[in-house]
Amino acid sequence: MHELSLIRTLLQQVDAIQASHADCVLRRIDVSVGEFSGIDPELLRLAFSSTSEGNSLAGVEFRVARVPLCARCRNCDREFPVHRFRFVCPNCECTGTDVVRGGELRLESVTFEEQEA
Numbered sequence: 550m551h552e553l554s555l556i557r558t559l560l561q562q563v564d565a566i567q568a569s570h571a572d573c574v575l576r577r578i579d580v581s582v583g584e585f586s587g588i589d590p591e592l593l594r595l596a597f598s599s600t601s602e603g604n605s606l607a608g609v610e611f612r613v614a615r616v617p618l619c620a621r622c623r624n625c626d627r628e629f630p631v632h633r634f635r636f637v638c639p640n641c642e643c644t645g646t647d648v649v650r651g652g653e654l655r656l657e658s659v660t661f662e663e664q665e666a
C-alpha cells in the first residue's frame with residue numbers, strides 16, 4: 550500500500566522533531582493532503598492506525614486536512630484555484646503555471662504536551 554510508505558516517511562520527520570522534545574509526550578500530528586496528490590485521506594488514516602498499533606504512537610491523534618489545488622501564473626504571478634485540472638491563468642490566460650499548493654502530502658504540525666513530573 551502506497552499510503553503505508555508515506556506514513557513511514559512522515560513518521561521519520563516526526564521522530565526527528567520528537568528528538569528535540571525528549572521530555573514531552575506526543576499528542577497530535579496534523580498533516581495536509583493535496584487534492585492533486587492522489588492520496589486517499591481515509592487510507593492514510595488507516596495506515597497510521599495500523600502503524601501506531603501497540604507502540605508509542607498509540608493514542609496519538611492523527612488529523613488529515615484536504616488542501617485544494619492552487620497554482621501560480623509564471624507570467625503575471627497571480628495565484629488561482631485550479632478546477633478540473635485546468636491550468637490556465639484567469640488573469641492573462643497564460644498556461645505556464647506552477648502548483649503552489651495541493652500537490653503533496655505535508656506534515657503541518659506536531660503537538661506535544663509536557664510530561665508530568
Ligand SMILES: [Zn+2]
Nearest residue numbers: 622625638641
Ligand atoms: Zn497570468
